[in-house]
Amino acid sequence: MSTIQSTDFFSDLDRVAKVRHQMADVLSGLTKVLADTEAESADTSGELGLEQTIEDMHTASQNLRRGVFRLLVLGDMKRGKSTFLNALIGENLLPSDVNPCTALLTVLRYGPEKKVTVHFVDGRAAEALDFAEFKQRYTIDPAEAKQLETNQELAFPDVSHAVVEYPLPLLEKGVEIVDSPGLNDTEARNELSLGYINNCHAILFVLRATQPCTLAERRYLENYIKGRGLAVFFLINAWDQVKESLLDPDDTEEVAAAEARLHQVFRTQLEDYCQIDGQDWYDERVFAISARNALRQRLKNPDTTLDGTGFPPFIEALNQFLTQERAVAEFRQARTLGRQAQNRFAEVLERRLPLLNQTVDELKQRIESVEPEFKQLADIRDQFRADIRSMCDRKSHAVANSFRTYVLNLENTFEADFLRYQPEIRLREFISDSGRGRFNAQLKQAFEQYFNDKFYAWSRTAEQEVDAAFAQLAQNAAQYGASYAQITDRMTAKLTGQNTVGLPNSLRDDSSPSWATWAMGLISLASGNIAGMALAATGFDWQSILLNFLTVSSIALVASALFGVVLGPLTVALVGLGFGALQLDQARKELAKAMKKELVKHLPKLADEQWQPIYDAVHDGFDSYEKTVIERIDQDIASRKAELDNLVKQKETCEINRDTETQRLKSAQADVNSACQQLESVYQYLLAVD
Numbered sequence: 001m002s003t004i005q006s007t008d009f010f011s012d013l014d015r016v017a018k019v020r021h022q023m024a025d026v027l028s029g030l031t032k033v034l035a036d037t038e039a040e041s042a043d044t045s046g047e048l049g050l051e052q053t054i055e056d057m058h059t060a061s062q063n064l065r066r067g068v069f070r071l072l073v074l075g076d077m078k079r080g081k082s083t084f085l086n087a088l089i090g091e092n093l094l095p096s097d098v099n100p101c102t103a104l105l106t107v108l109r110y111g112p113e114k115k116v117t118v119h120f121v122d123g124r125a126a127e128a129l130d131f132a133e134f135k136q137r138y139t140i141d142p143a144e145a146k147q148l149e150t151n152q153e154l155a156f157p158d159v160s161h162a163v164v165e166y167p168l169p170l171l172e173k174g175v176e177i178v179d180s181p182g183l184n185d186t187e188a189r190n191e192l193s194l195g196y197i198n199n200c201h202a203i204l205f206v207l208r209a210t211q212p213c214t215l216a217e218r219r220y221l222e223n224y225i226k227g228r229g230l231a232v233f234f235l236i237n238a239w240d241q242v243k244e245s246l247l248d249p250d251d252t253e254e255v256a257a258a259e260a261r262l263h264q265v266f267r268t269q270l271e272d273y274c275q276i277d278g279q280d281w282y283d284e285r286v287f288a289i290s291a292r293n294a295l296r297q298r299l300k301n302p303d304t305t306l307d308g309t310g311f312p313p314f315i316e317a318l319n320q321f322l323t324q325e326r327a328v329a330e331f332r333q334a335r336t337l338g339r340q341a342q343n344r345f346a347e348v349l350e351r352r353l354p355l356l357n358q359t360v361d362e363l364k365q366r367i368e369s370v371e372p373e374f375k376q377l378a379d380i381r382d383q384f385r386a387d388i389r390s391m392c393d394r395k396s397h398a399v400a401n402s403f404r405t406y407v408l409n410l411e412n413t414f415e416a417d418f419l420r421y422q423p424e425i426r427l428r429e430f431i432s433d434s435g436r437g438r439f440n441a442q443l444k445q446a447f448e449q450y451f452n453d454k455f456y457a458w459s460r461t462a463e464q465e466v467d468a469a470f471a472q473l474a475q476n477a478a479q480y481g482a483s484y485a486q487i488t489d490r491m492t493a494k495l496t497g498q499n500t501v502g503l504p505n506s507l508r509d510d511s512s513p514s515w516a517t518w519a520m521g522l523i524s525l526a527s528g529n530i531a532g533m534a535l536a537a538t539g540f541d542w543q544s545i546l547l548n549f550l551t552v553s554s555i556a557l558v559a560s561a562l563f564g565v566v567l568g569p570l571t572v573a574l575v576g577l578g579f580g581a582l583q584l585d586q587a588r589k590e591l592a593k594a595m596k597k598e599l600v601k602h603l604p605k606l607a608d609e610q611w612q613p614i615y616d617a618v619h620d621g622f623d624s625y626e627k628t629v630i631e632r633i634d635q636d637i638a639s640r641k642a643e644l645d646n647l648v649k650q651k652e653t654c655e656i657n658r659d660t661e662t663q664r665l666k667s668a669q670a671d672v673n674s675a676c677q678q679l680e681s682v683y684q685y686l687l688a689v690d
Contacts, residue, residue, distance in 0.1 A: 013173035027061035030675040037668040046646025049639030075206035080237040087294035108177040111165025213269040223456040239288040287314040338679040354496040392622030400615035407607040421446040481516025515632035
């Protein structure tokens with residue numbers, strides 16, 4: 001892989017930012033042409049029924065103008081995340097001795113002035129602070145942080161996150177960075193960090209060379225990252241310390257052998273998370289870096305090539321991903337919307353212009369002749385709605401039932417699974433009241449962590465099942481959309497007495513009705529969601545289901561019941577077992593066995609309590625999808641009827657100057673075509689420039 005300088009990265013980001021704004025401007029201009037034409041038509045030959053098209057174009061333009069590349073930085077504490085971020089942005093913005101103790105999720109974005117805004121979870125107004133006040137109020141002592149971690153508590157439970165604005169080149173080029181607390185921090189903070197995953201374009205997962213993939217890191221990768229189709233870059237930081245740890249750091253053979261062994265260790269542990277569509281992307285996703293050395297170079301010379309730090313290949317891969325893969329997908333969506341607007345306008349004019357010559361009676365007769373086609377469009381709507389509802393009922397029951405079965409089966413694997421979560425038993429400490437209290441807190445934390453992991457493991461399979469259901473609905477939408485387009489073509493032919501003119505090859509792929517394109521997931525008008533499945537645009541959020549489950553009182557009740565029953569007898573049993581290693585190992589097994597005995601009493605209730613919330617959550621996701629799809633189909637049908645009715649009303653009330661109206665509409669069409677050509681040119685420019 002060739003090297004790339006940080007200045008090249010900035011240049012590419014700058015180019016994408018300019019293209020984004022150019023496309024936003026073109027879409028905005030196209031929206032204005034359509035809106036002005038619609039408004040003028042109200043006073044001439046009647047409105048054209050372009051309201052939904054205009055609204056979609058306006059939304060897409062606004063989203064492009066606000067668009068950024070959002071990077072989420074994850075990793076355990078003390079992995080050098082802050083140093084890495086400082087090296088990436090080129091300034092010592094996040095002091096490593098302060099940031100880990102703020103315990104707040106922080107969003108870094110561009111701003112003309114340095115400031116911090118703290119957002120709260122209770123709905124009260126956000127609070128703007130300067131850096132000094134922010135550090136004073138939201139920095140905690142490391143000892144306090146450790147105690148909070150032990151107690152599974154948040155330092156600032158009323159705070160959602162902080163937004164840091166800073167006039168930095170990287171941020172000005174359209175990059176936002178979400179800096180998360182350490183993953184070995186409290187589970188509550190982990191939930192907050194992981195809640196940002198689906199709203200980010202890439203995850204930068206920071207590891208440390210001297211601590212290859214801890215148990216906590218593997219747990220998070222397995223439960224929260226694997227199999228979710230996320231773009232993850234693994235950064236093995238402090239690679240320079242591999243050489244420093246050797247007896248003879250100047251021995252090149254010894255250094256090479258040590259690095260080779262370490263590379264093999266990381267490949268063994270990370271390659272499963274670098275599989276994309278059946279292909280191994282390990283070399284394009286895993287990078288050995290020295291953030292400290294990179295930061296030193298950047299502070300001395302912002303235009304440094306960062307040689308010897310491992311940053312060049314990483315920056316090139318990130319550059320490739322952001323400025324080509326993601327940007328192309330984003331701009332392809334804008335081009336698709338533009339083409340659809342062009343097609344819709346051409347279709348409207350194809351009907352309107354011939355009908356201008358018709359008398360009112362002739363026009364009414366022709367409109368009456370297409371009533372069967374309008375009925376067929378409504379039938380397609382009803383058939384698709386029936387498909388969605390059928391899928392909704394099947395999947396809501398299937399997912400909820402799979403959860404119930406999964407929970408009830410936990411008793412079959414609990415003893416073996418829970419052993420790896422159990423805190424270490426120190427018998428001398430355990431026999432004291434204070435020691436048992438500490439062990440009780442650790443055991444409760446381990447039990448909750450076990451449940452977290454188990455539920456996330458189930459959610460991954462459930463999520464895949466729901467995704468497959470929406471993929472099937474997307475295929476249905478494509479089929480219904482094709483039939484719908486054939487019917488509207490037939491309507492136009494009957495209304496005008498002419499065969500419809502075929503679309504140019506360049507536009508044929510975008511000829512589906514806009515409602516079908518949305519339902520197929522080819523476009524998403526939700527801000528921050530680039531070309532995602534329509535499922536995401538409905539607001540369907542697995543995170544809300546997870547949080548609902550993990551915060552319900554039933555888990556706390558199960559935990560309390562377990563510890564109240566288990567720990568008393570266990571104390572006596574442990575004392576009788578003695579102090580040997582074999583006895584302690586047996587004690588761990590006895591503990592798991594005793595916990596299982598109590599757990600199985602509560603699993604049926606837990607499964608039943610959560611069946612309905614999970615059913616409702618899945619059902620609501622399909623309901624939201626159905627609501628949006630049907631609204632869009634209804635709006636399309638209504639606009640087609642209104643377009644014809646408006647023309648009749650205008651003919652009944654005033655004389656229409658056919659030549660003037662034809663010239664006006666064709667002039668507007670020329671403006672629409674010109675704007676779409678600009679979109680195409682800007683899009684092709686992005687593809688052509690490496």
